[in-house]
Amino acid sequence: MLFNSVPFLLLVLPTFLLYYVPFLQRFQLHTLVVASFIFYAYNMPWLLTLLVVSLAINIATSHAVVFGDERHRRTYATLGVAANLGVLIFFKYSPLIGRSFFPTSGVGEFLTSIPLPVGISFFTFQGISLVVDAYRGKEVKEYNSIVVKGVWEHTLRISTFIAFFAQLVAGPVVKAHEFLPQVRTKYFKGIDWNSTFACLVVGYFLKMVVADNLKDQTFWITFPYFRDMHSITLITLLFGYSMQIFADFAGYSLIALGLAHAFGYVLMDNFNFPYISTTFSEFWRRWHISLSSFLREYLYIPLGGNRKGGFHTYKNLMLTMVLGGLWHGAAWSYAIWGLFHGLVLAMERLAKDLGWSMKDKLPRAVHMLFVFCMVTLAWLLFKLPDFSHVIAYIRAIFSNTGVENLQPLILFFVLLFSIPVVAYHLIYLWTRTPRPVMATIKPIIYGIMLFLILVNSGGGASFIYFQF
Amino acid sequence: MIRRSLLIFTLLVAGYMAFIKWGDVDWDTTQHQSNGNRIKAEEFVFGKDRPDATVIVGSSLSFRIELDSFPNGTSNLGFGGLSIYDGLEMIERSGKRPARVLIETNLLFKEPDRAFLDAVFAPGLYELRRATPILREENQPSGVLFGWLKEGAKNAAGTMKGSGDSLAVSTVLLESNRAIFSAVPSDSAQQHFLGRLKEGVKTLEARGIEVVFVEVPISDELMQSNLATRSREVVAERFPKHRFLRVAPASHWLTTDGLHLEWNTAQRYSGWLAGTLR
Numbered sequence: 022m023l024f025n026s027v028p029f030l031l032l033v034l035p036t037f038l039l040y041y042v043p044f045l046q047r048f049q050l051h052t053l054v055v056a057s058f059i060f061y062a063y064n065m066p067w068l069l070t071l072l073v074v075s076l077a078i079n080i081a082t083s084h085a086v087v088f089g090d091e092r093h094r095r096t097y098a099t100l101g102v103a104a105n106l107g108v109l110i111f112f113k114y115s116p117l118i119g120r121s122f123f124p125t126s127g128v129g130e131f132l133t134s135i136p137l138p139v140g141i142s143f144f145t146f147q148g149i150s151l152v153v154d155a156y157r158g159k160e161v162k163e164y165n166s167i168v169v170k171g172v173w174e175h176t177l178r179i180s181t182f183i184a185f186f187a188q189l190v191a192g193p194v195v196k197a198h199e200f201l202p203q204v205r206t207k208y209f210k211g212i213d214w215n216s217t218f219a220c221l222v223v224g225y226f227l228k229m230v231v232a233d234n235l236k237d238q239t240f241w242i243t244f245p246y247f248r249d250m251h252s253i254t255l256i257t258l259l260f261g262y263s264m265q266i267f268a269d270f271a272g273y274s275l276i277a278l279g280l281a282h283a284f285g286y287v288l289m290d291n292f293n294f295p296y297i298s299t300t301f302s303e304f305w306r307r308w309h310i311s312l313s314s315f316l317r318e319y320l321y322i323p324l325g326g327n328r329k330g331g332f333h334t335y336k337n338l339m340l341t342m343v344l345g346g347l348w349h350g351a352a353w354s355y356a357i358w359g360l361f362h363g364l365v366l367a368m369e370r371l372a373k374d375l376g377w378s379m380k381d382k383l384p385r386a387v388h389m390l391f392v393f394c395m396v397t398l399a400w401l402l403f404k405l406p407d408f409s410h411v412i413a414y415i416r417a418i419f420s421n422t423g424v425e426n427l428q429p430l431i432l433f434f435v436l437l438f439s440i441p442v443v444a445y446h447l448i449y450l451w452t453r454t455p456r457p458v459m460a461t462i463k464p465i466i467y468g469i470m471l472f473l474i475l476v477n478s479g480g481g482a483s484f485i486y487f488q489f
Numbered sequence: 490m491i492r493r494s495l496l497i498f499t500l501l502v503a504g505y506m507a508f509i510k511w512g513d514v515d516w517d518t519t520q521h522q523s524n525g526n527r528i529k530a531e532e533f534v535f536g537k538d539r540p541d542a543t544v545i546v547g548s549s550l551s552f553r554i555e556l557d558s559f560p561n562g563t564s565n566l567g568f569g570g571l572s573i574y575d576g577l578e579m580i581e582r583s584g585k586r587p588a589r590v591l592i593e594t595n596l597l598f599k600e601p602d603r604a605f606l607d608a609v610f611a612p613g614l615y616e617l618r619r620a621t622p623i624l625r626e627e628n629q630p631s632g633v634l635f636g637w638l639k640e641g642a643k644n645a646a647g648t649m650k651g652s653g654d655s656l657a658v659s660t661v662l663l664e665s666n667r668a669i670f671s672a673v674p675s676d677s678a679q680q681h682f683l684g685r686l687k688e689g690v691k692t693l694e695a696r697g698i699e700v701v702f703v704e705v706p707i708s709d710e711l712m713q714s715n716l717a718t719r720s721r722e723v724v725a726e727r728f729p730k731h732r733f734l735r736v737a738p739a740s741h742w743l744t745t746d747g748l749h750l751e752w753n754t755a756q757r758y759s760g761w762l763a764g765t766l767r
Contacts, residue, residue, distance in 0.1 A: 027613060218491050234631065237521040245661040430635070434520055437631055464490050468497025475498075476505065477629045480523050480608065 060186040101152030117351035140190035193311035207285030224275030232269035233479025261435035263397035299388035339363035518632030546576025547593030553755040558763035572599035662746035670714035706742040
């Protein structure tokens with residue numbers, strides 16, 4: 022079920038009303054869980070079985086970690102993490118394993134036929150966060166309240182945490198220690214309407230007006246269509262795809278944040294104007310923040326992080342990014358994408374360690390442009406999962422300078438629908454020093470965005486991150 | 490902030506409604522292929538029902554048929570990237586009853602696009618779009634802006650509509666089309682599509698609509714391909730009593746990729762088709 026579909030509206034409105042009915046307040050978690058199950062099962066009811074099994078594993082292991090036999094805490098936690106990873110690997114990576122290692126056998130055929138359940142990468146990661154945080158609860162005081170003793174209450178809390186429809190299928194990846202302490206009775210008068218409104222309007226605008234319109238132009242980054250296009254068109258299309266992927270995912274995340282606000286929860290900001298980053302490490306502090314902070318907290322640091330210095334730091338960075346790349350999709354192109362980011366992060370770190378920082382030698386805008394160009398180039402691996410097509414695209418950029426196929430219509434619309442993303446980042450830079458005029462401008466901007474959502478939305482499409 | 494935003498929104502909606510109603514926006518507002526498909530579809534389903542009308546259903550091959558030479562009220566439901574079954578279902582679901590339907594026979598073995606049909610006929614939105622023209626695809630501000638700029642540029646340059654495609658054939662697409670047209674679907678797949686076509690024709694004829702089959706010219710080479718030959722055969726076998734309009738393969742039917750007629754050639758073919766139907 023898409024956030025911008027009529028069925029979603031028909032689900033969320035009654036849920037919202039029921040949720041805040043005063044005499045039903047003690048059923049708030051029940052209401053959210055039922056609505057989330059309907060949301061998840063809407064297109065493929067059988068998927069609910071998988072979600073319920075995953076919930077059961079996480080509910081049982083996290084409870085056992087805290088209230089089970091003290092001597093087996095570590096075993097329960099390991100089992101919980103392994104079960105989550107097992108589910109993720111089985112459903113997400115079996116086709117890749119089948120294609121890569123058993124291409125012609127019956128085993129390969131079976132593995133490639135396993136369907137990818139929507140949102141699996143997100144809810145299994147949240148399950149891991151739950152089990153690990155429950156285990157750390159003995160050492161970290163703030164994590165104490167994550168698991169409660171009553172089994173039914175624990176079940177409801179964990180089901181809400183993992184299955185909450187706002188973040189179930191495409192994140193943000195919520196951590197147990199951030200979400201569960203917020204579980205308490207919510208009141209209608211407690212809703213932060215301004216934040217809810219702002220998140221929903223900007224989110225729907227980015228998704229429906231910017232990303233959905235750009236997707237019909239960036240469609241041409243498809244083999245073999247791009248091979249005949251002029252270099253300028255190819256560069257513009259790539260730029261447009263960079264804008265689209267940001268608008269699509271940041272838009273989705275903002276809608277998720279807005280919906281969570283409406284139900285009294287605060288989710289982590291997932292994007293913080295990533296395209297103004299002047300370094301790759303800054304980019305990863307601004308892009309898909311919930312995933313990068315998850316990988317840092319639950320993978321990079323446990324691997325040793327930068328504690329052993331030098332080579333180990335670079336190795337840990339590369340490993341984290343390759344696994345992060347593979348998290349996005351079961352194709353080697355995603356691993357290459359992760360490797361690319363791991364490499365540039367490691368090189369950046371090496372330059373810093375050697376004191377070769379260019380930070381003060383070149384203007385900030387040059388750094389920004391360089392990081393943006395490299396990040397954008399790497400998005401080709403998302404759009405064209407076949408690596409040979411990526412090479413063909415890059416080759417065409419250099420060789421097609423003389424072809425006639427300029428496609429002014431594509432150029433016009435890519436640039437037109439990219440303006441909001443560019444403006445979004447520029448306004449952020451401009452308002453880093455307080456601008457009183459923004460109080461007057463903001464309602465005008467929101468009014469225009471609402472108007473464009475109504476009259477200029479693109480053809481509906483799934484969110485790009487649904488496939489992950 | 491929320492109240493002021495909603496006020497601005499309301500003013501913009503009212504202003505834009507007035508602009509669309511009285512602003513005489515009659516230029517081409519197409520932004521891309523699927524948007525063009527939606528515009529055509531909405532023009533058809535929200536347009537007046539004309540009992541003397543002719544409707545063309547087809548794929549991107551028919552998309553290029555120009556209606557200038559056809560009588561007023563002719564609609565072209567040739568959708569880029571879609572199939573004849575989208576057009577047939579559209580006629581049925583819209584409840585329209587034209588006098589004649591021309592069915593393109595070049596790409597018979599392609600499923601309809603459910604998402605496209607569902608988007609056009611989405612419950613609630615369909616009724617809203619019928620009542621409120623600013624919600625229709627052709628009135629999207631971005632398309633209107635582009636159409637206006639294009640119109641201005643055209644007037645400034647003094648050029649006519651559709652100055653023509655590049656005559657260079659896209660070898661990349663030609664290669665890919667060759668591959669597509671060399672294969673014929675399995676017998677069971679053919680039966681599936683022909684059953685669907687037969688059903689569609691039966692439904693139209695039950696409503697008193699004349700059905701005519703049309704083969705749009707493609708390159709000589711692809712005209713002789715396995716798929717083109719088989720498509721021709723099955724229409725002749727299954728619908729022997731129906732009119733089947735075909736042009737002789739000849740090199741003067743220029744295409745851009747082996748499949749799609751080049752602009753001036755499409756104009757010429759449209760004239761031939763309109764004349765033959767008269």
